[in-house]
Amino acid sequence: MLKHVRVTETKFLVKDLREESMKGGEHVMVEMNEKFGDLATNIMIARDKESRKVQKALADFFYLLRLFLVSDAVPFLGWLDLVKEYVGKMKRAEREDRWVCLEAG
Incomplete structure (x- = not known):
């Protein structure tokens, strides 16, 4: 029933990762624990x-x-x-x- 929420939040995560990776044109370290925590929380709770x-x-x-x-x-x-x-x-x-x-x- 809530598949659209998971799909939408996953798209937001990928978009956010893409934007962070384009900063400065170099490789960027991303704290994935925080990103996955945000994903899980946003799926459970309103964004x-x-x-x-x-x-x-x-x-x-x-x-x-x-x-x-x-x-x-x-x-x-x-x-x-x-x-x-x-x-x-x-x-x-x-x-x-x-x-x-x-x-x-």
């Missing part, structure tokens, strides 16, 4: 400035998800997570995620 916020919130979430926290293994060493500022990053990510959800909803 606008809000999609960048959602993509950043998801990236932050997955970064924090894969962290090894000392407090997960040894709870009384939870102060080490505070020292490494993981707790602050998690609280910031939570606030941003809630804000993005409120704006999108």
